[in-house]
Amino acid sequence: MKRIFFAAGFVLFLVFYTYGKDKSDSILVVLDETIASERIYDQGKEQKLLELKHQLGEYSISEDLHDAYFQLFKEYEAYIFDSALYYAQKHLEISKIENNITWINECKMQLARMYSTFASFYEARFLLNSIDKSSLNQEQAGAYYNSFAELYTYWGEYSSNDEIQKYRSLRETYQDSALMVIPGGSYSYDINYGRNCIDVRKFEEAEKALLPHLSRIDPDTRNYAILTSIIAHMYELKGNTGLQKEYLTRSAIADIRASVKENKSLGLLAYLMLNEGDINRSNRYIKKSMEDANFYNARLRNVQISKILPIIDSAFQKDRENSQKRLQLTIVIIVLLSLFLAGIVFYLFRQMKKLAVTRREVIQANKELKKINSRLSETNRIKEEYIGRFLNQCSIYIEKLEVYRKFLNKKAASHKMDELFEILKSSQIIKDELKDFYQNFDSTFLNLFPGFVEQFNELLTEEDRIVPKQENSLTIELRVFALIRLGITDSAKIADFLRYSITTIYNYRSKYRKKSLVPNGKFEEMIMKIGSENS
Numbered sequence: 001m002k003r004i005f006f007a008a009g010f011v012l013f014l015v016f017y018t019y020g021k022d023k024s025d026s027i028l029v030v031l032d033e034t035i036a037s038e039r040i041y042d043q044g045k046e047q048k049l050l051e052l053k054h055q056l057g058e059y060s061i062s063e064d065l066h067d068a069y070f071q072l073f074k075e076y077e078a079y080i081f082d083s084a085l086y087y088a089q090k091h092l093e094i095s096k097i098e099n100n101i102t103w104i105n106e107c108k109m110q111l112a113r114m115y116s117t118f119a120s121f122y123e124a125r126f127l128l129n130s131i132d133k134s135s136l137n138q139e140q141a142g143a144y145y146n147s148f149a150e151l152y153t154y155w156g157e158y159s160s161n162d163e164i165q166k167y168r169s170l171r172e173t174y175q176d177s178a179l180m181v182i183p184g185g186s187y188s189y190d191i192n193y194g195r196n197c198i199d200v201r202k203f204e205e206a207e208k209a210l211l212p213h214l215s216r217i218d219p220d221t222r223n224y225a226i227l228t229s230i231i232a233h234m235y236e237l238k239g240n241t242g243l244q245k246e247y248l249t250r251s252a253i254a255d256i257r258a259s260v261k262e263n264k265s266l267g268l269l270a271y272l273m274l275n276e277g278d279i280n281r282s283n284r285y286i287k288k289s290m291e292d293a294n295f296y297n298a299r300l301r302n303v304q305i306s307k308i309l310p311i312i313d314s315a316f317q318k319d320r321e322n323s324q325k326r327l328q329l330t331i332v333i334i335v336l337l338s339l340f341l342a343g344i345v346f347y348l349f350r351q352m353k354k355l356a357v358t359r360r361e362v363i364q365a366n367k368e369l370k371k372i373n374s375r376l377s378e379t380n381r382i383k384e385e386y387i388g389r390f391l392n393q394c395s396i397y398i399e400k401l402e403v404y405r406k407f408l409n410k411k412a413a414s415h416k417m418d419e420l421f422e423i424l425k426s427s428q429i430i431k432d433e434l435k436d437f438y439q440n441f442d443s444t445f446l447n448l449f450p451g452f453v454e455q456f457n458e459l460l461t462e463e464d465r466i467v468p469k470q471e472n473s474l475t476i477e478l479r480v481f482a483l484i485r486l487g488i489t490d491s492a493k494i495a496d497f498l499r500y501s502i503t504t505i506y507n508y509r510s511k512y513r514k515k516s517l518v519p520n521g522k523f524e525e526m527i528m529k530i531g532s533e534n535s
Contacts, residue, residue: 145178
């Protein structure tokens, strides 16, 4: 049972791990695509700025100018530092001319925020301290305390380690003050309250305050980028790297789509990618973050990025060196494999050539074997035929001898000695037996090779062809070549068999070799093929 629960738990872990990994990887792809399309978002920003500047030239009333300068400042605030500072100062000038204390306080807080991002902390604090708190309305009071909290946030990031806690305490103090004047339930209140909860590790309360705003804020705005960066910091402290990466990525996407050049999330994400071993993304993100900081002219961000840029760049260079080494090793392996494969191909080629030769030899051997088998079959057939005829002939000869013996015995018993001597001196019986023998030979041979005469004549010219006088019989010339067909090629043996001289047999053979339609050396070879399966 324990094993079953363990296996089920392991499967669930794999499912959730794979799901989480795929989700974070997919949102990183969205970020990469957003970075590639950055110019489109910046062009939209530039177009809006041109329209606002065009409208500014048409205004002459102070209130209209106040609104125009304020809008231009808000558009430039996180886009280009120098332009934002310029319009904040112009805004302050017209506010002083109108002696509008509300406008003046608003402009001082704008300038203080700009000085804070530029790391001009003393100037920012001087401006904020110059504001009469009693002249602030409720909304401005919240912005006032938030400006101080923002100042000490940046100051803490810029300061040495032994001063961080001092500025953190000051930030928390002003955040608490802001919470006392900001209306509860508002975005500004929940942001401050969420930050306070994160500082004291009350993560569940922070989630309750911050997460609902994710669905209420346009994801292509700076406010969404700020919200998701705070949530990412919360998950960093909780040790949930997966969600930290997800919300840093969301924040970076929102920064790019809102043309926010004064950003922090992309640099933090670059460092996180470095720790995860994604060197290429880390290098691209930190360089993009540095480009934004230079474009914005943010001293603080440049300082922060310059601390981690060498680390990432060193890791990137080392990764490139390792990649080159791996590439070189891969090339060496490929070359060795190519040589090995070439050797195998060469070996196989040689083996195939040998195999082809062997195959040809086997085919030739099979052909020869077929010929031998055919000859053996033919020889067996001839043997069977002639053995049968021989046994039959022997039986007939025995009977004839018995009859002849009785005939001679009868003559002797009758004392007919003259007739007996006359019979014994006569050669007629030998002639008769030879005639029967040759007729029997002809009959047997033509039974074995019924087309012999026709095929033999095909080897000769028309006028030299031999036509037997009687059917189922052979001439003396045909008997010579019939014996050759049976494998008796010795002229002496042929002469003994046919009772002719060797010279006569030789002349017959020579005569028909010369008259044949095939070369002399091939004539008797063709005779041997008559009646065979391969002829």
